[in-house]
Amino acid sequence: MSTPMERLRALEKQLFAYTYAACVINYDDATVAPPESSEGRGEALEALSAAEHRLLTGSGLPGLLAAARESALGEQEAAELRELQRMYDEASKIPAEEYAAFAKLASTAQNVWAKARAADDFAAFAPYLERILDTRRRWAGYLAPGKDPYDYWLDHYERGANTRMLDRFFDELQGRIVPLLARIQTEGRPIRTDFLWQDWPIAQQKELAHRVMRRMGVDAAHCAMGESAHPFTTEFYKGDVRITTHYNPRDMTSSLYSVVHESGHALYELHTADRLKYTVLAHGASMGVHESQSRFYENYLGRSLAFIRALWPDLTELFPSQLAGVSPEELYAAVNRAEPGLIRTEADELTYCLHILVRYRLEKRLMAGELAVKDLPEAWNRLMKDILGLDVPSNAQGCLQDIHWSCGDLGYFPSYALGSAYGAQMLRELKKSLDPDALMEAGDFGPVNAWLAEHIWQYGMEKQPGWLVENACGGPFDPACFAEYLEAKYTALYGLA
Amino acid sequence: MSTPMERLRALEKQLFAYTYAACVINYDDATVAPPESSEGRGEALEALSAAEHRLLTGSGLPGLLAAARESALGEQEAAELRELQRMYDEASKIPAEEYAAFAKLASTAQNVWAKARAADDFAAFAPYLERILDTRRRWAGYLAPGKDPYDYWLDHYERGANTRMLDRFFDELQGRIVPLLARIQTEGRPIRTDFLWQDWPIAQQKELAHRVMRRMGVDAAHCAMGESAHPFTTEFYKGDVRITTHYNPRDMTSSLYSVVHESGHALYELHTADRLKYTVLAHGASMGVHESQSRFYENYLGRSLAFIRALWPDLTELFPSQLAGVSPEELYAAVNRAEPGLIRTEADELTYCLHILVRYRLEKRLMAGELAVKDLPEAWNRLMKDILGLDVPSNAQGCLQDIHWSCGDLGYFPSYALGSAYGAQMLRELKKSLDPDALMEAGDFGPVNAWLAEHIWQYGMEKQPGWLVENACGGPFDPACFAEYLEAKYTALYGLA
Numbered sequence: 005m006s007t008p009m010e011r012l013r014a015l016e017k018q019l020f021a022y023t024y025a026a027c028v029i030n031y032d033d034a035t036v037a038p039p040e041s042s043e044g045r046g047e048a049l050e051a052l053s054a055a056e057h058r059l060l061t062g063s064g065l066p067g068l069l070a071a072a073r074e075s076a077l078g079e080q081e082a083a084e085l086r087e088l089q090r091m092y093d094e095a096s097k098i099p100a101e102e103y104a105a106f107a108k109l110a111s112t113a114q115n116v117w118a119k120a121r122a123a124d125d126f127a128a129f130a131p132y133l134e135r136i137l138d139t140r141r142r143w144a145g146y147l148a149p150g151k152d153p154y155d156y157w158l159d160h161y162e163r164g165a166n167t168r169m170l171d172r173f174f175d176e177l178q179g180r181i182v183p184l185l186a187r188i189q190t191e192g193r194p195i196r197t198d199f200l201w202q203d204w205p206i207a208q209q210k211e212l213a214h215r216v217m218r219r220m221g222v223d224a225a226h227c228a229m230g231e232s233a234h235p236f237t238t239e240f241y242k243g244d245v246r247i248t249t250h251y252n253p254r255d256m257t258s259s260l261y262s263v264v265h266e267s268g269h270a271l272y273e274l275h276t277a278d279r280l281k282y283t284v285l286a287h288g289a290s291m292g293v294h295e296s297q298s299r300f301y302e303n304y305l306g307r308s309l310a311f312i313r314a315l316w317p318d319l320t321e322l323f324p325s326q327l328a329g330v331s332p333e334e335l336y337a338a339v340n341r342a343e344p345g346l347i348r349t350e351a352d353e354l355t356y357c358l359h360i361l362v363r364y365r366l367e368k369r370l371m372a373g374e375l376a377v378k379d380l381p382e383a384w385n386r387l388m389k390d391i392l393g394l395d396v397p398s399n400a401q402g403c404l405q406d407i408h409w410s411c412g413d414l415g416y417f418p419s420y421a422l423g424s425a426y427g428a429q430m431l432r433e434l435k436k437s438l439d440p441d442a443l444m445e446a447g448d449f450g451p452v453n454a455w456l457a458e459h460i461w462q463y464g465m466e467k468q469p470g471w472l473v474e475n476a477c478g479g480p481f482d483p484a485c486f487a488e489y490l491e492a493k494y495t496a497l498y499g500l501a
Numbered sequence: 502m503s504t505p506m507e508r509l510r511a512l513e514k515q516l517f518a519y520t521y522a523a524c525v526i527n528y529d530d531a532t533v534a535p536p537e538s539s540e541g542r543g544e545a546l547e548a549l550s551a552a553e554h555r556l557l558t559g560s561g562l563p564g565l566l567a568a569a570r571e572s573a574l575g576e577q578e579a580a581e582l583r584e585l586q587r588m589y590d591e592a593s594k595i596p597a598e599e600y601a602a603f604a605k606l607a608s609t610a611q612n613v614w615a616k617a618r619a620a621d622d623f624a625a626f627a628p629y630l631e632r633i634l635d636t637r638r639r640w641a642g643y644l645a646p647g648k649d650p651y652d653y654w655l656d657h658y659e660r661g662a663n664t665r666m667l668d669r670f671f672d673e674l675q676g677r678i679v680p681l682l683a684r685i686q687t688e689g690r691p692i693r694t695d696f697l698w699q700d701w702p703i704a705q706q707k708e709l710a711h712r713v714m715r716r717m718g719v720d721a722a723h724c725a726m727g728e729s730a731h732p733f734t735t736e737f738y739k740g741d742v743r744i745t746t747h748y749n750p751r752d753m754t755s756s757l758y759s760v761v762h763e764s765g766h767a768l769y770e771l772h773t774a775d776r777l778k779y780t781v782l783a784h785g786a787s788m789g790v791h792e793s794q795s796r797f798y799e800n801y802l803g804r805s806l807a808f809i810r811a812l813w814p815d816l817t818e819l820f821p822s823q824l825a826g827v828s829p830e831e832l833y834a835a836v837n838r839a840e841p842g843l844i845r846t847e848a849d850e851l852t853y854c855l856h857i858l859v860r861y862r863l864e865k866r867l868m869a870g871e872l873a874v875k876d877l878p879e880a881w882n883r884l885m886k887d888i889l890g891l892d893v894p895s896n897a898q899g900c901l902q903d904i905h906w907s908c909g910d911l912g913y914f915p916s917y918a919l920g921s922a923y924g925a926q927m928l929r930e931l932k933k934s935l936d937p938d939a940l941m942e943a944g945d946f947g948p949v950n951a952w953l954a955e956h957i958w959q960y961g962m963e964k965q966p967g968w969l970v971e972n973a974c975g976g977p978f979d980p981a982c983f984a985e986y987l988e989a990k991y992t993a994l995y996g997l998a
Contacts, residue, residue, distance in 0.1 A: 021548030024541065025522035032525050036533070040722040041741035044521065047779060048737075051518030055552065225537040240545075244538035282544060 008071035009081060012088065013283070015063055019091075020241070020282045022056040027238050031246055035230040050107075057103075060095040080279065083466040087284040097146045106139050110412045117410035124400040126381050129410070134377045136412050137370060154371035157415030162292040162422060164470040167368060170418050173425065173483040174361045180487040181358060182391060184494060188342055188354075192498030195341045199330050204256035208322040212256070213249055213263045215318055220267045220301065221449045222247075227270050235262035237269035237298075242281060245270045256323065257339050261302055268301030269294055271453060275461035285465040291416070293469050295423025296430065297456065303353050303424070304431050305452065309336040310444035340497055344392040346401045353424075354494055355392065357486075360421040362387045363406075367414050425486035426469075429477045430459070432485055505568035506578060509585065510780070512560055516588075517738070517779045519553040524737050532727040532745060547604075554600075557592040577776065580963040584781040594643045603636050607909045614907035621897040623878050626907070631874045633909050634867060651868035654912030659789040659919060661967040664865060667915050670922065670980040671858045677984040678855060679888060681991055685839055685851075689995030692838045696827050701753035705819040709753070710746055710760045712815055717764045717798065718946045719744075724767050732759035734766035734795075739778060742767045753820065754836050758799055765798030766791055768950060772958035782962040788913070790966050792920025793927065794953065800850050800921070801928050802949065806833040807941035837994055841889040843898045850921075851991055852889065854983075857918040859884045860903075864911050922983035923966075926974045927956070929982055 006014075026049060033045060069085055069092070077085065113132040120129035144153035158165040213229060232248040239245045247266035252258040272288050280286045288294040305311055312319075313332045320327050327335075342354035351359050366383060369375035375383055384403040385396040396402040408416055434440065438451050459476035473481050494500075503511075523546060530542060566582055566589070574582065610629040617626035641650035655662040710726060729745040736742045744763035749755040769785050777783045785791040802808055809816075810829045817824050824832075839851035848856050863880060866872035872880055881900040882893040893899040905913055931937065935948050956973035970978050991997075 017544065018548050018552065021545040021552070024545035025526065025549060028526050028529050029522065032529060036725055036727060038721065038723050038725040038741060041737070044738035044740050044779075047514065048518040048521035051515050052522060055515065055518070224535060226535050228533055228535040230533060240538070241541035243541050244535060281541075 007075070008068050009075070009077075012068055012072055012084065015059070015065070015068075016084065016088070016283045018059055019056065019284065020286070022052055022059070024240050025052055027240050031230070031238050031240075034232040034236070035248060057095055057100075060091055065092045080283075080285065080466055083285055084283055087465060091284065093147060098143055102139070102143075106412065109135060109139070110410070113410040113412075114407065117404070117407065121400050121404040124398045124404070126399040126404060129404065130377050130380075133380075133409055136409065137377070137414070140412060140414055141371065152372075154368055154415060157371070158418060161413075161416045162290050162419040163468045165292070165418060165422065169481070169483075170364060170422075173421070174364055176483045176487055177357050177361060177421075178391065181354065181490060184491055185342065185344065185354065185358075186393075187500055188494060188498045189344075191500055195337045195497075196334050197338045197341065199326070199334075200257060200338055201254055202326050204253060204323060204326060206251045206253060209251050209256055209259050212318060212322055213259055216260065216263050216315070217247075217267050219315075219447060219449065220264070220271065221453050222267045222270050223274060226274055229263070235259075235266055237266045237273070239270075239273035239287060241286065242273060242276050242278075245273045256326070261306060261339070264306035265298045265302035268298035271301070271456070272297045272461050275453075275457040276464040277462045280464040280466065287465055289460075289463065289465050289467060289472055290419065290469045292419035292422040292426060293460065293472055295420055296426035297423075297460065299424050300427040300430065300456070304427060305440060305444055305449075307336070307340050307353070308441060308444050309333065310441040312336045312339075314445055314447040337497060340493075342494060342498075344394055346388070346394060346396060347405060354490055357421045357424060358391050360417050362391055363417040364421075366403075367417065371414060425483065426473050426481070428486040428489040429473065429482055430456075431489070433477045504572070505565050506572070506574075509565055509569055509581065512556070512562070512565075513581065513585070513780045515556055516553065516781065517783070519549055519556070521737050522549055524735050528727070528735050528737075528743055531729040531733070554592055554597075557588055562589045577780075577782065577963055580782055581780055584962060588781065590644065595640055599636070599640075603909065606632060606636065607907070610907040610909075611904065614901070614904065618897050618901040621895045621901070623896040623901060626901065627874050627877075630877075630906055633906065634874070634911070637909060637911055638868065649869075651865050651912060654868070655915060658910075658913045659787050659916040660965045662789070662915060662919065666978070666980075667861060667919075670918070671861055673980045673984055674854050674858060674918075675888065678851065678987060681988055682839065682841065682851065682855075682889075684997055685991060685995045686841075688997055692834045692994075693831050694835045694838065696823070696831070697754060697835055698751055699823050701750060701820060701823060703748045703750060706748050706753055706756050709815060709819055710756055713757065713760050713812070714744075714764055716812075716944055716946065717761070717768065718950050719764050719767050720771060723771055726760075732756075732763055734763045734770070736767075736770035736784060738783065739770060739773050739775075742770045753823070758803060758836070761803035762795045762799035765795035768798070768953070769794045769958050772950075772954040773961040774959045777961040777963065784962055786957075786960065786962050786964060786969055787916065787966045789916035789919040789923060790957065790969055792917055793923035794957065796921050797924040797927065797953070801924060802937060802941055802946075804833070804837050804850070805938060805941050806830065807938040809833045809836075811942055811944040834994060837990070839991060839995075841891055843885070843891060843893060844902060851987055854918045854921060855888050857914050859888055860914040861918075863900075864914065868911060922980065923970050923978070925983040925986040926970065926979055927953075928986070930974045 029045060029049060033042075037045070065088065069089055072081070072085060109132070113129075113136060116132050117129050120126065140157060141153045144151065144156035148156040152167070155166045158167065158170065217227070217229065218224065226243050227245045227247065230246060230248045231250060233250060235247070235249050237245065237247045247263070247270050249259045249262045249266065269288075272294060276286060276288070288297075309332065312335050316332050319335075340353065342352045344355050344358075345351055348356070348359040348363075362384065365387060366375065366380065369383070370377065370380065380403050381399050384399075388394050388396050388402070406417075408414075431440070434452065434455055438455060440452060443449070443451055456476075460472055463472060467475070470481065526542060526546060530539075534542070562585065566586055569578070569582060606629070610626075610633060613629050614626050617623065637654060638650045641648065641653035645653040649664070652663045655664065655667065714724070714726065715721065723740050724742040724744065727743060727745045728747060730747060732744070732746045734742065734744045744760070744767050746756045746759045746763065766785075769791060773783060773785070785794075806829065809832050813829050816832075837850065839849045841852050841855075842848055845853070845856040845860075859881065862884060863872065863877065866880070867874065867877065877900050878896050881896075885891050885893050885899065903914075905911075928937070931949070931952055935952060937949060940946070940948055953973075957969055960969060964972070967978065
């Protein structure tokens with residue numbers, strides 16, 4: 005009765021339902037769930053995940069895919085088949101026992117990591133990291149035999165990424181950002197920051213958050229805002245996106261720029277094409293492309309002087325006493341200041357990519373077996389000294405600071421830096437037809453939103469990151485573009501010659 | 502390898518996961534979802550429901566149940582089999598096309614009903630109610646051939662309920678409450694209510710809500726409170742229960758008694774036995790038994806003078822100006838006043854059961870084909886005049902006021918009244934060993950909670966409503982008990998001789 009493609013679409017809708025359920029359950033957990041309710045949530049998520057796995061592996065998917073390929077396929081259908089094949093491979097090539105064992109290992113490792121970080125005890129975490137590395141190497145062998153394992157995982161998190169491309173990218177950054185940072189520290193003009201740390205009432209911060217979302221063009225009919233310990237965005241489907249923020253009562257800019265960042269993610273998901281709804285192509289293309297959009301709004305638009313000027317009437321209405329005697333130019337400088345620090349998540353726009361560089365170089369050597377886990381702390385500390393000029397006083401503030409490796413995410417960090425770099429290249433191209441400063445000063449996000457929707461958002465996962473970057477930038481990924489952007493911005497900000 | 506019972510337990514855990522997901526999705530919808538996000542939610546819920554249906558009907562359940570029955574079964578196992586058999590019968594005896602068609606019919610009928618109520622246009626809704634009645638009669642024939650259809654549906658919503666029992670119950674109520682109401686209206690002392698309608702700041706109402714929850718012994722580690730248009734309780738599992746309330750800025754008692762009512766539901770779910778977790782017996786026994794608990798807290802404890810006295814320091818701290826010149830006795834009388842009204846959901850404790858009586862008598866005749874749908878408005882209005890002494894000015898305030906029939910819920914209303922009646926009988930029994938007034942005055946819910954946990958809560962769905970009532974009351978359900986309770990309370994409140 006129904007064609008292979010129709011049967012695949014029905015399967016995709018069922019897969020959508022499992023993803024939808026898991027997203028709502030996790031969003032509820034992060035925002036409003038009672039504190040000791042994790043046991044039942046874990047049981048439910050595990051059973052739903054098992055049901056999804058059975059659906060992927062037990063529905064005759066290979067035969068359906070082969071049958072579908074016998075008909076002429078449109079571009080979207082071909083992309084759906086590509087993603088379904090990938091999901092099937094990942095679900096079927098890893099033995100079920102290994103998959104379950106790794107889920108347990110990662111869950112335990114996260115607990116061990118949290119305690120190890122609190123106690124500054126790297127030795128406690130080391131054996132878990134070794135087992136995680138072993139598993140990830142072995143799985144790369146199942147999924148891409150003969151390929152370099154780290155290249156497999158880089159491509160897994162960001163299609164098209166590999167060490168050849170990333171070596172060039174990070175070498176370029178090191179060659180240009182490290183000297184720039186040195187000049188800022190020796191020759192840069194001082195930046196006033198005293199007014200940042202005050203009492204900023206939460207009620208007014210909330211009002212500001214909603215005004216900023218509306219101003220950016222985020223449709224409140226399809227996007228709600230919650231509160232969580234760490235801000236994030238999750239999309240149930242293109243008609244229901246959630247962002248969260250976290251209000252710091254002593255620092256208004258924390259929530260402000262979280263909201264701008266997460267709204268960038270939200271705009272992307274809200275503007276994927278309707279035709280992709282309920283298919284495996286319904287979401288953003290990759291972590292890196294997503295981050296390119298969120299950082300575009302946060303750093304390239306939100307941290308511009310033009311945006312701050314346009315927001316100034318709102319800011320001074322909501323925080324009249326806090327901003328008395330502060331100018332838009334002073335706030336602009338304060339939210340853009342660059343300072344080397346130990347912690348990635350607290351890093352500024354300039355030094356952030358150097359934190360990623362450190363992780364990339366170490367991951368690469370760990371995965372290749374060139375660096376033993378026991379030697380990681382020393383290697384970490386040496387790189388932090390070389391790149392950021394800092395002495396690391398403890399592993400808690402060093403190689404134990406991030407959760408990612410305990411979850412098994414090796415190869416994931418580079419997509420953060422790639423996102424910024426993609427975005428800088430898109431900005432350069434966008435400026436050929438639009439004047440973002442004039443638009444921000446007028447409070448008009450419309451044309452920028454439309455440009456990004458046309459070049460990036462509409463395609464969802466139909467297109468791969470490389471294609472999208474080329475489509476939006478008129479040429480392949482150019483690692484120098486981001487470095488040039490940072491040089492220009494920070495040279496001006498710090499009054500360097 | 503595994504025994505039939507172990508395989509059934511694994512199936513029960515998968516069923517739990519689908520229920521958990523649907524509960525979280527619906528809770529999210531009612532509390533924080535963006536307004537125009539229903540399309541994807543509907544698609545996801547439909548696909549999850551279909552997957553659950555396949556799990557129930559396509560897992561060889563009849564064979565597993567038969568195999569499990571060959572071993573010696575404990576009481577809990579036998580109850581699990583009973584519920585699984587019931588679920589299998591309901592999922593397999595109704596043809597899948599009819600099931601899907603009814604879901605669509607009910608969904609459309611709810612929309613038609615909402616518009617018909619707004620436009621006071623019964624004729625627009627009538628054909629849908631006819632089709633719903635036809636379907637419900639036909640399904641009763643599939644599920645319980647030879648049984649009176651209305652008796653089937655009464656038993657479906659409240660195990661053990663039937664027209665024989667409910668005729669007696671409602672006749673008893675009519676014979677005693679209708680004359681009591683007449684005496685109140687002619688001889689009752691006036692009750693002061695002017696102070697109820699004021700500005701009651703929401704922030705203080707929220708603080709009161711949380712204090713009341715804590716005072717009642719609801720564990721905040723496992724129960725969170727949200728806001729929704731209509732208050733409700735939902736349990737994801739015994740370790741994660743959610744209640745909601747709605748704040749009326751002009752009437753503090755609305756949220757206060759919603760919180761007490763929903764906390765009663767929550768306490769029940771939080772105290773089901775651990776051994777029932779993740780089985781089909783994990784929830785409260787029935788709608789009627791659940792309502793017996795929520796109304797026990799709302800009406801029998803929460804609306805007592807002793808409770809209001811104990812809460813007085815909190816009330817006057819939070820609302821000093823609003824309660825200036827008001828005594829606890831005056832608030833007690835105001836929140837217990839009885840007045841016939843047209844709308845069920847706004848009815849007081851005394852007249853509420855008369856609204857149910859009206860619906861019961863009409864449903865029974867509709868289901869038996871003795872009353873044509875087209876004649877429903879006239880029959881409704883005549884009964885409202887006979888029972889409550891009121892002229893019904895419009896169908897919107899008459900037979901169109903409730904959503905239930907548009908959802909297909911015929912036979913559901915009586916469980917509301919049964920709940921109050923069960924509760925009154927439990928109160929009579931509880932008073933043999935405890936002094937609820939003294940406990941309420943001391944703000945001590947502990948002993949009452951422990952009594953109800955022992956007699957009702959721990960059993961979840963393992964025991965049926967009739968058994969639970971008998972266990973808690975020391976004898977079978979006694980329809981007179983509730984009428985006696987109401988007579989005693991309202992005779993005193995209104996100073997009747």
